Amino acid sequence: MSQTGVQARRSAVYLLDQVLGEGRLMSELIGGGALDRLVPEDRARAQRLATETLRGLERADRILKKHLAKSPPLTVQNILRIATYELCQGGAAHGVVNAAVEIVGKNRRTAAMKGLVNAVLRKVADTGPEMWAALRVPHLPKWLRSPLVAAYGAEGVQAMEAAHFAGAPLDLMAKGDRGALHRSLGGEMLPTGTVRLQEAGQVSGLPGFKRGSWWVQDxxxxxxxxxxxxxxxxxxxxxxxxxxxxxxxxxxxxxxxxxxxxxxxxxxxxxxxxxxxxxxxxxxxxxxxxxxxxxxxxxxxxxxxxxxxxxxxxxxxxxxxxxxxxxxxxxxxxxxxxxxxxxxxxxxxxxxxxxxxxxxxxxxxxxxxxxxxxxxxxxxxxxxxxxxxxxxxxxxxxxxxxxxxxxxxxxxxxxxxxxxxx
CATH class of the missing domain: 3.40.50.150 (Vaccinia Virus protein VP39)
Structure with a gap:
């Protein structure tokens, strides 16, 4: 396991600790320099791991609940959540499990739980992917879901939750010729004039970014x-x-x-x-x-x-x-x-x-x-x-x-x- 892979995962755990433990928003954390010490590739990986784990948090917790007698400390729970997401998305079990055990072991407050993390994730690797695919689309928390159901009905909210779980493509607004932007980057021209890319990669590396030909805008x-x-x-x-x-x-x-x-x-x-x-x-x-x-x-x-x-x-x-x-x-x-x-x-x-x-x-x-x-x-x-x-x-x-x-x-x-x- 490369050290950079461990660093990206450790930073993703930190983001989850702050969101779920301190009620902080990821945009504020990242804007405040939480990932600045990472190289760009690992910064993107840490943000992606934290974002996708949060998107599927309900599924990860349902899978882990089958293998835990009680909830571990938040940091350990978040290490397990991220690893569960990776395993259920096809991550190599050896690398994912070893990285999680290493992260737990390097923290004196959690080192005693290395054995638990190893045992739980080995079980998740065996049965988790199939369970993940069978679980429902994660629901919004009750404090938000209830007023939305009152406004749009249960079916409307379920459709929104499905959209939330699917994530978002990247939309670009052209400074000038939108047709030229579409021809340059491909994707789909939307009725709003924005160009939508389903798989964009690093935004700053896309053609036209440095020239200021476009900006990101949903x-x-x-x-x-x-x-x-x-x-x-x-x-x-x-x-x-x-x-x-x-x-x-x-x-x-x-x-x-x-x-x-x-x-x-x-x-x-x-x-x-x-x-x-x-x-x-x-x-x-x-x-x-x-x-x-x-x-x-x-x-x-x-x-x-x-x-x-x-x-x-x-x-x-x-x-x-x-x-x-x-x-x-x-x-x-x-x-x-x-x-x-x-x-x-x-x-x-x-x-x-x-x-x-x-x-x-x-x-x-x-x-x-x-x-x-x-x-x-x-x-x-x-x-x-x-x-x-x-x-x-x-x-x-x-x-x-x-x-x-x-x-x-x-x-x-x-x-x-x-x-x-x-």
Missing amino acids: AAASMPVHVLNPQSGEQVLDLCAAPGGKTMQLAAAGAVVTAVDDSESRMARVRENLKRTGLKAEIVVGDAMAQGGAWDAILLDAPCSATGTIRRHPDLPHAKDGSDFGDLINLQAAMLDHAISLLKPGGRLVFCTCSLLPDEGECQVEDALARHEGLSVDRAAVALDGVDPAWITEEGGLRLRPDYWSDKGGMDGFYMACIRKS
């Missing part, structure tokens, strides 16, 4: 800018702009963009991507609620539960428990009210969230219309290419779910609506 995340339909020369305010995909879309359309976010580190990424793509926007690190002016158009991608991104971030249901939903909903309402106050007469605002919860989408728009006079929802704005009319909601917004476009690989869950000021 198809659903690209739709709010299409709904806003920015025109060349328009003054557009992009609130809560990081990580910047929508900012680049707006700039590529010729709008004069001011991008606002309160995170210096996340806005540093926006600056890097703007520089890489050669696009221009004014960058403001600050509170969205402190912004003034009068704008032709505003895009508000409000802070939310991010429950629509689980197919790409399977750590989210395990790191959160829904306790912050109330505060987020109140913040969204306050931001929406403030954004409406910044619109010029005749201006338009797209409110969107990457959430599956109606309280963070449909309900926010309905409540805003009740609070403010002179507003209307532009139902025609969300009738985009590739949008099923059934996805357009009663109040005139667009509800996207991860099981939509299932034959193409799904999409993130999103809600968006275009509000016009008379």
Whole structure:
């Protein structure tokens, strides 16, 4: 067993310990340098192992339960979980088991459990793959599943869970000629204009990355800018702009963009991507609620539960428990009210969230219309290419779910609506 293989697995265990033990998100861990000491190949492997183990966590735990009289300490449990995932996906038993035993043995707090880990994983290697294939698609935790069943029904949630378990392909948005991007990289051209790659490999190594010909953006995340339909020369305010995909879309359309976010580190990424793509926007690190002016158009991608991104971030249901939903909903309402106050007469605002919860989408728009006079929802704005009319909601917004476009690989869950000021 190569030392690098052990290092990647050990780092994957650390990620699981932090997500499942400390309630931290993987994006924050990785962005904070948790994998920086690894070479790129092992960094990608550690992230993949942690992500896929979390995606199949329920299956791994059901398999391990047959061979454990009681749950071991969290770190040992996570070593077993990762090894179980690898074994059930065809990993060589000798290498997987030996690596797990080595990781357990090098930690003084867990070294005494080497024999247990070895014995359990030998049994998993024999029977685990067949069990894995027979187990149900993992369910969302009850704190999230219950409100989603209330909103979409049990069958709808089961379809979403299947999409979550399948994971997500890679979607790329072209700076210019989308046809040229498609010809260069292959894949599938989606109705949104994004190019979808099922097997992408290392993103930074793909043709056109260094030249800034494209950026990564899920198809659903690209739709709010299409709904806003920015025109060349328009003054557009992009609130809560990081990580910047929508900012680049707006700039590529010729709008004069001011991008606002309160995170210096996340806005540093926006600056890097703007520089890489050669696009221009004014960058403001600050509170969205402190912004003034009068704008032709505003895009508000409000802070939310991010429950629509689980197919790409399977750590989210395990790191959160829904306790912050109330505060987020109140913040969204306050931001929406403030954004409406910044619109010029005749201006338009797209409110969107990457959430599956109606309280963070449909309900926010309905409540805003009740609070403010002179507003209307532009139902025609969300009738985009590739949008099923059934996805357009009663109040005139667009509800996207991860099981939509299932034959193409799904999409993130999103809600968006275009509000016009008379």
